[in-house]
Every structure is written in C-alpha cells, then in structure tokens.
Amino acid sequence: MNTTPQLHIRKLQNAATDLPLAQKLIDEMDTFTSDEKLVAMELICKAIADEENKPETPPDYLVFAAFIGETNETMVGHICYGETPMTHKTFDLYWLTTHPRYRKQGVAKALMERMFEDLRSREARLIRTETAGAALYQGTRQFYQRVGMIEEATIKDFYSLGDDLSIFTYRF
Numbered sequence: 734m735n736t737t738p739q740l741h742i743r744k745l746q747n748a749a750t751d752l753p754l755a756q757k758l759i760d761e762m763d764t765f766t767s768d769e770k771l772v773a774m775e776l777i778c779k780a781i782a783d784e785e786n787k788p789e790t791p792p793d794y795l796v797f798a799a800f801i802g803e804t805n806e807t808m809v810g811h812i813c814y815g816e817t818p819m820t821h822k823t824f825d826l827y828w829l830t831t832h833p834r835y836r837k838q839g840v841a842k843a844l845m846e847r848m849f850e851d852l853r854s855r856e857a858r859l860i861r862t863e864t865a866g867a868a869l870y871q872g873t874r875q876f877y878q879r880v881g882m883i884e885e886a887t888i889k890d891f892y893s894l895g896d897d898l899s900i901f902t903y904r905f
C-alpha cells in the first residue's frame with residue numbers, strides 16, 4: 734500500500750468553506766446512487782450546523798475529513814458517525830468515503846483511526862456499521878476486516894433477492 738503524503742485530518746465545522754469541498758467529494762463518488770449522495774450530504778450539513786450553532790451540545794453526527802495539498806485544499810475522504818439513540822455508548826458509523834483517485838493509500842484507515850481516537854475519548858463501547866453483500870461492496874467488507882471490524886450478523890436478501898445486509902462491529 735502506498736501512503737498519501739501530507740494527509741491532514743480535521744473536523745468539518747465551517748459551512749461556508751467546508752461544504753463546497755464536501756459536495757465535490759460526494760459528487761465524484763463512483764459507488765453511491767444519487768439518493769445516497771443526498772443523504773451523505775444531509776448528514777455532513779447537519780454535523781456542521783451543530784458545530785456552528787451549538788458546540789456545547791453532544792452532536793448527533795460527527796464528521797472528520799481528510800485533506801491533501803499545500804494548503805489542504807483537496808478533500809480526499811470523510812467519515813461520519815454518531816451515537817446511536819437509546820443505547821449506552823454505542824455508535825453508528827454512517828458514511829466513509831475515499832475519493833476514487835486516492836484509494837488504497839491509507840486515507841480511510843487514517844479516518845478510522847481518527848474516529849477510534851475520538852470515540853475512546855467519548856468512552857464508546859461499540860461501533861456498528863452496515864454494508865451491502867453485493868459484489869460492488871466486497872472491497873468495503875474486506876476493508877472493514879482490515880481495520881479490525883468483525884462481521885457479526887447478516888440478514889439474507891435484505892436489499893433485494895441475493896443482496897444481503899452485513900453488520901460489522903468493533904468493540905473497545
């Protein structure tokens with residue numbers, strides 16, 4: 734695996750400057766449907782709005798993004814997660830992206846490590862994420878295993894006949 738030089742990870746918190754960069758990243762994702770892109774952007778917008786308007790309140794959604802470039806102007810990936818309502822210290826990983834041009838260079842692994850670090854400080858117990866069993870997501874399932882998540886459950890034919898739902902977990 735190559736390593737992306739000068740990767741910089743930070744929380745998204747400024748709608749004026751961060752949203753256009755996030756929109757470009759999401760627009761250029763190759764595996765998401767247009768509906769998925771809308772939902773991914775909706776959660777990014779909500780996370781930034783919470784940061785801007787009520788920084789003292791525990792947010793429903795947290796978003797970190799990875800940047801490269803001299804002035805960190807290119808957003809090459811993002812991770813979005815939040816505490817699962819009505820649980821004790823269980824979190825959901827909702828979205829994880831690496832721009833198609835920057836894959837297999839450690840971007841998503843670095844984003845996961847940033848999330849783990851943040852969640853340790855929040856005394857998280859468990860992370861859950863869901864992904865599809867379709868061939869398109871085989872690489873994603875392998876990725877989750879590489880970063881220490883376990884495929885804990887499967888629901889057969891969840892998305893459509895032959896397309897299962899896989900639930901991956903990580904325990905602290």
Ligand SMILES: CC(C)(COP(=O)(O)OP(=O)(O)OC[C@H]1O[C@@H](n2cnc3c(N)ncnc32)[C@H](O)[C@@H]1OP(=O)(O)O)[C@@H](O)C(=O)NCCC(=O)NCCS
Nearest residue numbers: 734829830831836837838839840841842872873875876879
């Ligand atoms: C899944 C995804 C986020 C991985 O991002 P990435 O930046 O390429 O991953 P990394 O470079 O950090 O890879 C970390 C490890 O996983 C492995 N890995 C990553 N993608 C893989 C793939 N498609 N197949 C097999 N292994 C893979 C890497 O080889 C690496 O292993 P190593 O630690 O042994 O070297 C990226 O492929 C992506 O954006 N996919 C489309 C969106 C998606 O599925 N998101 C998740 C659900 S919302």
